[in-house]
Each structure stands twice: as structure tokens, then as C-alpha cells.
Amino acid sequence: MRKVFQEELKLVHDDLVEIARLVAVALDKAVDSFQNTDVDLAQEVIAEDARIDFRQTALDERAIDILALQGPVASDLRTIVGSLRMSASLERMGDLARHIAQLTRLRYPESAVPAPLARTFERMAELDKTMIEDVAQLLETHDLTLVAKIQGTNAEIDDLHAGVFRAIADPAWTGSPALAVDAALASRYFERFADHGVSVARKVSYLVTGEWDGDMTSN
């Protein structure tokens, strides 16, 4: 019984890692479509998001079956419930990659990248890519040194996000209102993506160490 249980826990673990990898691919393509106004690639991201959603549903079903059939307690129980939370965060990250692709498609054949802020968005995209790679790695290896790195990445993204909002509120902003809206939305998508990444990282840290890093409510 115990052995079967450990094997099933391992499958949930592997599912989480695989979903994180799918999200990394989705983000990669979404950023690519956004920066190169590639509407075909944007369509691909939008279509493939259903696959991530499907994987999340499958993982949740597996987790619920484990709860029903094995009745885990203590740390095993928290791992299973934590997996449900992490799969929800990863699914949301997939949605946000899709939102970036949808913005690209909406503006096509124009570019959705707000030209005056192109460098900022390049950096935000790069940081989000690093973050999801680190999250996938953390899920796979439980190497907790990645948690602080992920939080540092998030802090930099938050700063860039605040900078975008300052730029578009500035009287010196010369772009159109539509451009300002694109900037606000895209910036918010990149920022929310990173927030969910931090949620996953903190959850892994909690499951490994048994301790929250303080600010539980922000999760």
C-alpha cells in the first residue's frame, strides 16, 4: 500500500513538473509572437492553452483519487492539497501567456509592443522566462536556493511594472490612449505571471520545510 502511494505521489510530482514545462513553452512562444507580431504563433499559444488546462484537470483528478483511496495524513496530505493549489497557479500562468498572445492577435497587423517601452518589455519577458524555468526546476529538484532567486526576479518585475505605470501616467507620454492601454495590460500580464510563480515557489518551500516565510496572506 505504502509503495503504491509513494508511486502515486511521484506521478503527481511529475505532472506538476510537466505542466510547468508546458507553461514555459507557452510563455516562450507568447513572448516571441508579441515581440515579432507573429499572429500564427499567437494562435498556436491560444490553441495549446487547452492542453495545459486539460493536464491540470487530469492532475486534480489524480490528486482527488489519492485522497479518496489512500486517505493520506500529515505531510502527505499537505503535499496533495498543495499540488491542487500549485496546479491552479500554473494553469493561471498558462492563461496569462495566452492573454499575451491574444493581445498580439488583437493588434495584428500592428505590433502590440508599446514602442516607447520596448526595452522594458524585453526585460520583463526575459525575467518571466527565467522565472518559469526556475519554477520548473524547483518543482523538479526541490532545490530551495531557487526560492530566493525567484523572489528576486519577482521584485525586479514589480519595479518594471511600476515604471510602466509611471511612464503612461506621465504628462510627457506621447503615445495614444490605445497604446497606453496595451502597455498597462501587457505589463499587468507579465507581473501577474511572476506573482503566480512566487506562489508556487513559496508553496514548494512550505511543503519541504514545513514553514511559511511569514506573509501567508499574500499567497
Add this chain to the structure above:
Amino acid sequence: MRKVFQEELKLVHDDLVEIARLVAVALDKAVDSFQNTDVDLAQEVIAEDARIDFRQTALDERAIDILALQGPVASDLRTIVGSLRMSASLERMGDLARHIAQLTRLRYPESAVPAPLARTFERMAELDKTMIEDVAQLLETHDLTLVAKIQGTNAEIDDLHAGVFRAIADPAWTGSPALAVDAALASRYFERFADHGVSVARKVSYLVTGEWDGDMTSN
């Protein structure tokens, strides 16, 4: 044992209803602060959101204890896991009420309501208020006729949201970029609020009937 279990399930149920009521109060105040540029009320919403987060955490702890101590199966198990999901959606609705209050505070002493779209936002706010009242009622009574009503409310909000985006993208838009951004963000907050309400409604419907209404992935 069975009786204790039913009592504990009832407590989770009551917690959900109470959190929904707290979210309704938060939204009421957030809308009020937004429409009347009342920064004190906005501060109140922002401060009180921690209470909703705390209630969610407490509910989740209770649900996990039930999983650990009672090992529920079948529909009881789905109810508990469903409660974890619904509490997460309600907590997000509280966050979105807070975001509306934060937008109000950010623009103070200016109004955050984009004047050309004041009527649209009035209607969206009204619809969100109706929705959270219906969600709380549905959680309390399991009266499934409310599910279709909630989905209808959401459809109207989606239309208004699309209208806001058309208005700010229109060359005839005369507002500033900052105003367009406020409109885009506020509209998105109202629309996301309703989306989470629909998630809760569909989850209740599923738990009561055992059937999904088709489009599982959009949940």
C-alpha cells in the same frame, strides 16, 4: 463519527457563505469609494481585505483537518476539495474589490471613474453587486435557478467590458492615456470579479448535481 463529520461539513459551508458576505461588503464599499472618490472608504476596503484572506486560510485549514481526520470519500471528498477551490475564488474576488479601492486611492484627489464611461461603470458595478449577492445566496441555499441568473449577469458584464475596450481604442476617444488606462484596468477588475463568481456558481452546481455544464476548462 458520521454526525461530527456532518457538523464539520456544515461549518465549512457556513464559512463559505460568510466569506461571500464579506466580499459583498468589500465590493459595496469599493464601488462606493470609486464612485464618490472617498479615499477613507478605499483605505477601509484595503485594510479589511486581510480579514477575508485570514478567513480563507482558516477555512482551508479546517478543510485539510477534515481530510486528515475523517478521510472522506466520494461526494463528501469532492465537497471538501470544491470548498478549497471556492474559497480561493472568493478570496480573489476580495482582491479585486481591493484593486478597485487601490485605483481610487491612486487617483485621489482626482476621480478614478473615467468620465466618458461613467454610466457604463455604474452598470458594471451594479451587476457585480447583484452577482456576489446571488453567489452568497446560492452558496447558502443551493438554489440552482441562481446559476443561470449568475451566468446571464456575467454575459452582460462581458459585453460592457468589450464596449469599454472598443471605446478607448476608438479614434474618437478624447480622454488622456492615463484615463484610458484607468478605464481598461477598472473594467478588467469588474469583469474578472464576475468570472470568479461564475466559477463558484458552476462549482456549486457540479457539487449538487454531479454534472459539469460542459466547458470544464474555462473554469
